[in-house]
Amino acid sequence: MGRPTERRGDRPTIVADQGGDVAFDGVDFMAFDSLLSEEERLTRDTVRQFVEDEVLPIIADHFQKGKFPAHLLPQMAELGLFGANLKGYGAAGVNNVAYGLMMQELERGDSGIRSFASVQGGLVMYPIHTFGSEAQKRRYLPELVSARLVGCYGLTEADAGSDPGSMRTHAVADGTSYILNGSKMWITNGSIADVAIVWAKLDGIVHGFIVERDTRGFETREIDNKFSLRASVTSELFFDDCRIPKENLLPHTAGLKSALMCLTQARYGIAWGAIGAAMGCYEEARSYAGERIQFGQPIAGFQLTQQKLALMLTEITKAQFMTLQLGRLKDAGKARHFHVSMAKRNNVYWALEIARMARELLGASGIVDEYHAMRHALNLESVKTYEGTHEVHTLILGEHITGIAAYGGRQ
Amino acid sequence: MKIGVLLKQVPDSEARIKVKADGSGIETGDIKYVINPFDEYGVEEALKLKKAKGGEVVIFSFGPKKADEAIRGALAMGADRAVRVDGTGLEGSDNYAVARVLAAAVKAEGMDIVFAGKQAIDDDSAQVPQLVAEFLDWPEVGPVETFEMVDDTTIKVERAIGGGSKEVIQSALPAVVAAEKGLNSPRYASLPGIMKAKRKKIDVKTPDALGIPAAEMGAGAALVKVTKWSPPPVRAAGKVLKGELSETIPQLVKLLHEEAKVI
Ligand SMILES: Cc1cc2nc3c(=O)[nH]c(=O)nc-3n(C[C@H](O)[C@H](O)[C@H](O)COP(=O)(O)OP(=O)(O)OC[C@H]3O[C@@H](n4cnc5c(N)ncnc54)[C@H](O)[C@@H]3O)c2cc1C
Numbered sequence: 227m228g229r230p231t232e233r234r235g236d237r238p239t240i241v242a243d244q245g246g247d248v249a250f251d252g253v254d255f256m257a258f259d260s261l262l263s264e265e266e267r268l269t270r271d272t273v274r275q276f277v278e279d280e281v282l283p284i285i286a287d288h289f290q291k292g293k294f295p296a297h298l299l300p301q302m303a304e305l306g307l308f309g310a311n312l313k314g315y316g317a318a319g320v321n322n323v324a325y326g327l328m329m330q331e332l333e334r335g336d337s338g339i340r341s342f343a344s345v346q347g348g349l350v351m352y353p354i355h356t357f358g359s360e361a362q363k364r365r366y367l368p369e370l371v372s373a374r375l376v377g378c379y380g381l382t383e384a385d386a387g388s389d390p391g392s393m394r395t396h397a398v399a400d401g402t403s404y405i406l407n408g409s410k411m412w413i414t415n416g417s418i419a420d421v422a423i424v425w426a427k428l429d430g431i432v433h434g435f436i437v438e439r440d441t442r443g444f445e446t447r448e449i450d451n452k453f454s455l456r457a458s459v460t461s462e463l464f465f466d467d468c469r470i471p472k473e474n475l476l477p478h479t480a481g482l483k484s485a486l487m488c489l490t491q492a493r494y495g496i497a498w499g500a501i502g503a504a505m506g507c508y509e510e511a512r513s514y515a516g517e518r519i520q521f522g523q524p525i526a527g528f529q530l531t532q533q534k535l536a537l538m539l540t541e542i543t544k545a546q547f548m549t550l551q552l553g554r555l556k557d558a559g560k561a562r563h564f565h566v567s568m569a570k571r572n573n574v575y576w577a578l579e580i581a582r583m584a585r586e587l588l589g590a591s592g593i594v595d596e597y598h599a600m601r602h603a604l605n606l607e608s609v610k611t612y613e614g615t616h617e618v619h620t621l622i623l624g625e626h627i628t629g630i631a632a633y634g635g636r637q
Numbered sequence: 638m639k640i641g642v643l644l645k646q647v648p649d650s651e652a653r654i655k656v657k658a659d660g661s662g663i664e665t666g667d668i669k670y671v672i673n674p675f676d677e678y679g680v681e682e683a684l685k686l687k688k689a690k691g692g693e694v695v696i697f698s699f700g701p702k703k704a705d706e707a708i709r710g711a712l713a714m715g716a717d718r719a720v721r722v723d724g725t726g727l728e729g730s731d732n733y734a735v736a737r738v739l740a741a742a743v744k745a746e747g748m749d750i751v752f753a754g755k756q757a758i759d760d761d762s763a764q765v766p767q768l769v770a771e772f773l774d775w776p777e778v779g780p781v782e783t784f785e786m787v788d789d790t791t792i793k794v795e796r797a798i799g800g801g802s803k804e805v806i807q808s809a810l811p812a813v814v815a816a817e818k819g820l821n822s823p824r825y826a827s828l829p830g831i832m833k834a835k836r837k838k839i840d841v842k843t844p845d846a847l848g849i850p851a852a853e854m855g856a857g858a859a860l861v862k863v864t865k866w867s868p869p870p871v872r873a874a875g876k877v878l879k880g881e882l883s884e885t886i887p888q889l890v891k892l893l894h895e896e897a898k899v900i
Binding site: 268275307310318 | 649651669705706709710713825826827828829830831832834835
């Protein structure tokens with residue numbers, strides 16, 4: 227929306243095209259917009275404006291200081307961004323394409339902001355919505371929608387990353403409680419979470435448990451020496467004879483499959499998010515290349531620069547259409563986990579390549595925080611690893627193609 | 638309270654405008670359209686007033702089907718319903734004609750107050766709020782930077798009158814209030830708001846249905862005619878003076894005097 231902001235000058239006005247720079251208006255090379263509904267466009271535009279006004283002006287500073295911009299949460303909740311594609315319990319209930327476009331815009335701001343939304347919605351609200359009891363849904367979902375409660379999702383352990391089935395965290399029944407022991411590693415939002423969805427083995431089978439912040443025997447520690455996702459909280463979780471009431475078991479979870487279903491949700495959002503980061507980098511590089519003069523001409527006039535820009539635009543455009551189709555399939559109930567794997571793998575791979583190319587095009591300017599490309603590149607290193615590494619998604623596709631699982635010896 | 642808002646869909650302030658080769662208008666092909674930014678202040682003020690006093694917020698717009706997008710944006714912000722005036726042969730209607738049908742639509746719905754933006758950022762003519770008030774025989778105040786209700790039928794507003802001075806105006810209702818930038822900060826349309834807006838009603842009315850013959854609308858009947866569109870001249874590249882200050886300063890003064898003719 228063209229709401230006038232101070233940053234855009236004193237007074238909103240329409241200027242005749244004289245070249246030069248204009249604010250971000252997405253990347254739409256092949257009439258992508260014509261495939262969107264009014265509701266989908268409105269969702270994207272409102273989130274785009276929010277990111278433009280509230281995220282971009284502050285994000286570099288938060289990244290540099292290693293600080294999550296928690297002050298944005300009430301406004302994000304007000305906008306209805308958390309668990310937006312879920313139905314009922316106060317959630318917005320938008321379709322999966324609108325949800326994806328929202329993630330795209332959030333990650334145009336920063337992967338850390340998008341990560342927060344992915345975890346809160348896809349990894350905390352979704353499992354409660356899908357595997358929880360009615361009482362659990364009523365108790366937690368409205369609080370999570372409004373971000374009065376912050377959630378985290380603990381699957382990964384120090385020694386169980388790509389192979390979560392080898393997790394050691396376990397629960398044993400004891401009267402009306404379960405006693406939880408073990409630890410989780412690399413957990414987004416861990417130290418700021420009021421409620422954790424923790425995956426642990428009960429009689430050898432993986433289940434999800436809801437652990438509240440003040441439960442005795444539950445501790446968290448922030449990992450604060452990161453080069454990546456610095457505007458997002460990443461933590462360790464520790465469970466030391468942590469006693470939780472039996473009603474905190476997510477009753478409909480059964481095995482690792484339940485945990486992986488959550489990941490399919492979150493990965494879907496990441497596939498869109500990566501496009502947003504790529505768009506931000508492409509636009510930044512394109513505009514810089516038009517203005518930076520070397521050898522007496524804009525660097526955009528060099529063939530080598532044009533090759534980079536052409537590649538970026540091509541990959542963004544391909545990703546947009548594939549991911550839109552994925553969203554349409556998801557809305558029709560026909561998206562499969564390997565479809566999501568293809569989009570996550572492809573889009574994050576290209577977003578990272580594009581971020582690196584954009585940084586390169588910016589020359590030395592690209593290494594300072596006035597520009598976004600390097601922050602995106604640093605963030606995308608994590609995004610490439612979490613929610614199934616690039617290799618793991620390759621193996622998921624490989625298994626689908628050949629019918630042969632090639633993950634390793636253990637199975 | 639029945640609160641109306643006049644709303645126009647305009648090209649985004651970020652859009653790159655190209656004039657058609659024959660000067661008959663602008664290329665509208667791939668321009669992105671938005672709610673006129675000044676109208677967003679009007680919508681916001683209307684929503685705040687509804688929150689304080691109850692009632693409903695009705696959007697009034699003159700425009701083609703495409704304008705529904707902008708209207709839907711205002712409904713997503715929280716307005717209750719909308720009336721859009723449309724029909725055949727309306728292209729080229731001037732401010733006078735547009736204000737006349739909008740006033741008729743407002744009258745038909747029986748509003749207590751109508752907000753508007755002080756101007757639309759596409760043609761910048763800044764006439765419609767005053768004209769609408771005139772056709773309704775209501776007072777008009779604007780551009781307003783503050784708005785408050787003194788009592789149920791009196792409003793108090795402030796407007797800048799140059800040199801940093803403010804004029805404080807009290808007016809009886811009903812009235813048309815034209816918003817200046819900074820009157821408030823318009824809320825974002827929320828996702829639940831966008832979902833709700835899908836079910837809100839946009840009534841489409843023809844000028845005829847509002848008692849204004851179509852023959853008195855459109856380019857043929859316009860009192861003010863746009864004869865030609867032309868882009869501003871392309872900005873020439875700047876000049877950089879190099880050398881010692883003792884040489885460049887006299888050169889600069891000379892250029893300012895002779896070439897730029899500003900001193
Ligand atoms: C910033 C950040 C936030 C995170 N947030 C969360 C969170 O909220 N919740 C959560 O549960 N986890 C989270 N994670 C953890 C993330 O999901 C894991 O890091 C990821 O699953 C990979 O596990 P690992 O780091 O142990 O790497 P490993 O599994 O040890 O992998 C190391 C390398 O080996 C490769 N590899 C592994 N197995 C194979 C194989 N079979 N064939 C070929 N190559 C293989 C991998 O692809 C990778 O390149 C987060 C991680 C990061 C970086």
